[in-house]
Amino acid sequence: MLNFTKMNGAGNDFVVIDNRDLKTNLTTAQIELLCDRHRGVGADGLLAVEPAEKGADYKFRYYNADGGEAEMCGNGARCFGAYTAQLSSSPTKELVTFETIAGTLSAELIGSNVRIAMSDPFDLEMNTAVELEDLNQVHFVNTGVPHAVGFVDDLPALDVLENGAAIRYHNRFAPNGTNANFAAIIADDHIAIRTYERGVEGETLACGTGMCACALFHHILTGAQSPVKVDVAGGDTLEIGFEPVGDNKFTNVTLTGPADFVFSGKTDLV
Numbered sequence: 001m002l003n004f005t006k007m008n009g010a011g012n013d014f015v016v017i018d019n020r021d022l023k024t025n026l027t028t029a030q031i032e033l034l035c036d037r038h039r040g041v042g043a044d045g046l047l048a049v050e051p052a053e054k055g056a057d058y059k060f061r062y063y064n065a066d067g068g069e070a071e072m073c074g075n076g077a078r079c080f081g082a083y084t085a086q087l088s089s090s091p092t093k094e095l096v097t098f099e100t101i102a103g104t105l106s107a108e109l110i111g112s113n114v115r116i117a118m119s120d121p122f123d124l125e126m127n128t129a130v131e132l133e134d135l136n137q138v139h140f141v142n143t144g145v146p147h148a149v150g151f152v153d154d155l156p157a158l159d160v161l162e163n164g165a166a167i168r169y170h171n172r173f174a175p176n177g178t179n180a181n182f183a184a185i186i187a188d189d190h191i192a193i194r195t196y197e198r199g200v201e202g203e204t205l206a207c208g209t210g211m212c213a214c215a216l217f218h219h220i221l222t223g224a225q226s227p228v229k230v231d232v233a234g235g236d237t238l239e240i241g242f243e244p245v246g247d248n249k250f251t252n253v254t255l256t257g258p259a260d261f262v263f264s265g266k267t268d269l270v
């Protein structure tokens with residue numbers, strides 16, 4: 001029997017488990033089943049809380065809906081922060097640190113929102129040719145996980161599944177593949193995005209690391225200042241802060257948005 005909590009961050013939803021005793025060893029197939037929207041609990045991914053190994057409060061593990069582990073998840077990090085803040089003795093902690101494959105991060109509880117201090121982005125590359133019918137080129141950056149970003153004029157009309165899959169499996173991004181984001185400018189400091197996620201193999205309602213990637217390219221291409229507001233497919237607007245340090249490099253990237261508890265339960269699926 002597995003105890004779990006269902007949470008979502010701006011509509012990107014997760015099964016969260018407390019594995020601080022390291023007694024739960026889920027297989028790829030079990031994670032896939034838990035995330036299955038017809039036969040399981042249903043989620044874009046699974047978050048596991050484990051004991052820290054390098055001095056932070058906790059260790060963060062994240063698995064996509066296909067059961068594969070990913071280095072980081074921005075919306076998941078906000079949910080992880082809100083969840084672990086409640087694990088501590090009262091009063092609820094307002095700052096939680098956790099070790100991810102992408103580095104040690106922190107989550108700060110600010111009213112009903114959570115702000116994540118992200119790792120510094122790397123491997124930024126502009127103007128990669130993809131030669132699709134709707135898009136000639138994308139920009140690439142790793143904001144914890146890999147992200148391609150293409151700017152389009154008509155975001156609602158875009159076929160995210162077709163274009164997203166073409167970019168996700170494009171030779172240029174092999175063998176790891178990439179998440180694929182499409183962005184449209186709303187105002188100087190405001191964009192809207194839609195994301196095709198690797199490991200979900202479809203469009204999700206929001207992607208936190210993807211929002212960070214899109215906001216950084218919006219700054220590079222238009223000079224937009226921090227913070228940049230980002231509208232996501234689920235209807236929320238989140239805020240990305242950053243500090244440019246020259247040569248298309250950035251530090252102090254932050255992601256601020258909601259992290260909501262949905263329900264807790266037990267399942268005998270695993």
Ligand SMILES: N[C@@H](CCC[C@H](N)C(=O)O)C(=O)O
Nearest residue numbers: 070073074075145207208209
């Ligand atoms: N939803 C996420 C990103 C999760 C990982 C991604 N699908 C990958 O495999 O790289 C977010 O909010 O950042």
